[in-house]
Amino acid sequence: MKQKIPCFCDNTFTVEIPDEIDLDANPAYIDEIINGAFLNFTCPSCGKKHKPEFDLTILWPSKNIRFEIFQELGRGEFYRRKKEVLEKGPMKKETIISFPELSERILVYRDGLEPAAVEAIKYYLYVKAEENYPEEELDIWYAESRDPEGPLEFHIHGIKKDEVAVMKVPRSLYQKTLDDYRKHPKSEIFESLRVRSYLSVKNMMRPEELK
Ligand SMILES: [Zn+2]
Incomplete structure (x- = not known):
């Protein structure tokens, strides 16, 4: 999906975000998510670095997990039951709210912890x-x-x-x-x-x- 990122310099630029990411097929994402480089973008006009959050799905078939990630802004809506992703497929669904929580959870699984x-x-x-x-x-x-x-x-x-x-x-x-x-x-x-x-x-x- 295409997403628009507005910058403080008044420029708005468009980036392409994958709708669904498979960590087994693209293991480089694992390190990027852990070290915070995941979906970072630089404004082509002023060079400012942006770390926007998006709602997205990440699959980790070897761990049998499907992460449904909501941005931090969606936390209230999730509790009010306005935000929910339905079951699809056999992988266990885990909801994650915000990219820092995503990064931590990936680290927990990578280290083999519950x-x-x-x-x-x-x-x-x-x-x-x-x-x-x-x-x-x-x-x-x-x-x-x-x-x-x-x-x-x-x-x-x-x-x-x-x-x-x-x-x-x-x-x-x-x-x-x-x-x-x-x-x-x-x-x-x-x-x-x-x-x-x-x-x-x-x-x-x-x-x-x-x-
Ligand atoms: Zn800018």
Whole structure:
């Protein structure tokens, strides 16, 4: 599909966005999504870099997943049930809201982790961070775990301006959370992390009017 991108310099330029991306057929997209270079465009008139978000579908057949991605602006509509993509095909549908969440989720799968366990750990980290920094607006993301046996790394944004705090979570805590999830996938914590096909700690933190 063609999309128009308006620039601050008053130029509007048109870009071509694939309607559907298959990560197995185009594995270069995996790195681009993780490092934030995915669908970046440069204004031909002034050279400014744009990172627009679009609603799109990404397939990952080897993981049996179909991501339905909504832009951040569509978050409210998703909760009000105005935004939903119907089931099509056998791959498991996962809703993702915003490109940063897409990038994080791709990283979670690439590292062979279970998103429900990772989101549950993020919830524990939010609870703890909010006790320690009640005044700050915090944002917590799974970063990576270079050593597949070692700790999982999370980044906390917002404790200090322009600084990212690194939080290492022992692999044993991840394993325990994963075991809990496998034994009791419908327990309260895991149910609260999910709204229909959207799994995210943000479901637990959304404002009252979106519940
Ligand atoms: Zn421009």
